[in-house]
Amino acid sequence: MFRAAIVEAAARSCGSKVAGASRGGNPRTRWWTPEVKGAVKLKKETYRSWLACGTPEAADSYRQAKQSAARVVTEAKTRVWEEFGEAMEQDFQSAPKKFWQTVRRLRRGKRNPVHTVFGVGGELLTSTESIVRPRSLLVYINPYGGKRQGRRVYEQKVAPLFHRAHISADVIVTERANHARDHLKTEAELDKYDGVVCVGGDGMFSEILHGLVTRTQADSGVDQDQPDAELVPCSLHIGIIPAGSTDCICFATVGTNDPVTSALHIIVGDSQPMDVCSVHHNNSFLRYSVSLLGYGFYGDVLSDSERNRWQGPARYDLSGVKTFLSHNYYEGTVSFLPAESNKGDPRDELKLNGKPVCLVCSQQGSVLKEYNFRHGSRGWKVIHGKFLAINAANMSCACPRSPKGLSPSAHLADGNTDLILVRKCSRLDFFRHLLRHTNKDDQFDHSFVEVHRVRRFRFQPRHHELASLEDLSEGLKKSGFSPICVTQTTCNYSTTHSSWTCDGEILPHADIQVSVHRQLIRLFARGIEEEQQQQRSVFEDLGPHLALEPSLHWTVD
């Protein structure tokens, strides 16, 4: 049963195809002569060079080679069938046997299964050179993530698969927070590996991300403190074996939180590019983000829940309700540089058109650049207002409890992030907006919600900033709980500042600049292909680390 499950998962991950005898399955095919082989090889080579350069001459060469190969194959087949007919005529006694032998051989050839792997552009990879399967991995295990099962999950479910796939793995079980990040930044001999694997939750993934990106920039002499710096993409792939309490990044890139599925994506060398946002304050680097940057509502939920860690996982429920009832809004200015290409809009239905990967994300940089050149680039836009929430979703942020996520059609690797502005509105309207996270209705179809696909943005709070996070928490403590308005539909209360949550970490500054770096990292994954069906409560897993207990079930509006 275990074997059947693995084979089924592998077939789902890699695809499979039934090919004929002519696909090399049957070496005894008599018409496959050296002449035919040479003609078909030439056809393939000219096809590849036509794809590479796309000139009319290359197209012409391909057309000629194709015609020539077809002619040679037809001649060879005709010759072989003539020989077959002559042999049948010459020996009447063995003719029936020969006839049925030939029929059986041809039938067997047609049922010969060939497993196939798709590249990042959705093309079928046919040669072993084009399929990059890892041979050597560096694995970090957080033994304290989630239910503390990281080590067991790796040893029992993942290591045996790596062993069978002849993948060697150097395993480091972390001894403290930031152990993996610091090791990657300084000590790890990255040349020895084809990829880095993280066994843990989103916090652990963030460590690996920071370690790998920082190391790559340091090795390439890029100063990541500069907001305008062009960051160098990481050469090593990252694999995520989910073993945390929040595994949103894994869910959003693989489509499920299952260690065996993730291990298979690593083994077959699937490759999913992913954008990374860099966050700066006054020209100094703060953090990288791949999923959600949230100010206002989500920032407040996370800040409050961090102050109440002693409450355990229930703290997310309590902080969610408390923050909702507080109904705080924040005044400030959002400036943003809209996305260059209109090939994707945050309100599009995300269509994969039957391809295994997203067409927008698989476009090469040059294609987008050409498109932008023709359609022009738009300049910075500025919006001033009072906001209940400002969210930048770099991916859909889908999770089991919010199957479509905060921005259902956000792309993983298009070089943009979806900036969602929720303006001051009544508590009831905000409630209706939150409920949209759990159903399939248009998230942005409310007059007080707007969404922009952007390459960069900046937020400046109205009042000048407090010096540090400590000041911020002090300020929040002093401000206490805002009054709950029973009779009013809107609340006129506003604290000065909220704070940003950046993939589940609180940032020390509210005034931030964010730039999206297109395809800075690559995961051993291939994006979500199928819709997830489960629906649960509003806040749970909505953004990384915003898990609420399923006790809070609200119905849809």
Ligand SMILES: Nc1ncnc2c1ncn2[C@@H]1O[C@H](COP(=O)(O)OP(=O)(O)OP(=O)(O)O)[C@@H](O)[C@H]1O
């Ligand atoms: N050995 C360790 N001891 C303590 N903390 C660690 C250790 N290794 C990693 N960490 C830290 O634990 C934090 C949480 O890890 P992880 O994301 O794997 O689990 P999680 O249960 O999903 O956590 P959370 O719900 O807080 O995100 C990470 O931020 C990481 O820096």
